[in-house]
Amino acid sequence: MDVMSDTIPAKLIGYTLDDKEWILSVIRGLRNGIICGARIRFPYIIQAAVYAVLFREPGTTNKLRFVLKQMFHHGRNLGVFVCIYKTICFILRHFGVRGGVECWIAGFIGGYIGFGESKGISGAVNNQIVLYLFARGIEGMARSFVKRGILPQSLDIKSPGGFRIFAGFSLALILYMTDYEADMLRTGFMST
Secondary structure (H helix, E strand, O other): OOHHHHHOOHHHHOOOOOOOHHHHHHHHHHHHHHHHHHHHHHHHHHHHHHHHHHHOOOOHHHHHHHHHHHHHHHHHHHHHHHHHHHHHHHHHHHOOOOOOHHHHHHHHHHHHHHOOOOOHHHHHHHHHHHHHHHHHHHHHHHHHHHHOOOOOHHHOOOOHHHHHHHHHHHHHHHHHHHHHOHHHOOHHHHOO
């Protein structure tokens, strides 16, 4: 075993070029991404169907159709992303690119292709997913900065005081934007 393999978690070392397990891993990732994406949207389909039965609103059938399309796009985009990500990670790791660089490259390319569409039905789904992931990434990075000593322990958002500071900053930022740069915020947000 080489020195590089000792510093990387076993699940990230990957497979050899001759080993067909990596292909199966990519195919399973594609399948699981499609299923997961569809499963996440499924409750919205139930909600639209219930509203159609209970309220019999004229546009409810269109809402149901829209939610079904969103489910399809979410599943497809997630499946495509996983497939691209795993393939690129395998190739880069095969050529010795490791240490997190392969994750950044594969994640960027996969995200660009799988979730980069910002218009239409796919764009509406992608926007929700990307904003959610961005928020989780910022939260994780803040926690990582505390763990590495870049930020003081008092700013750890897992602590009550740290979360209060995080909440205060978040609300101050959005209220500043609302008052001074409202044209930079989404109209849907501003209408609330």
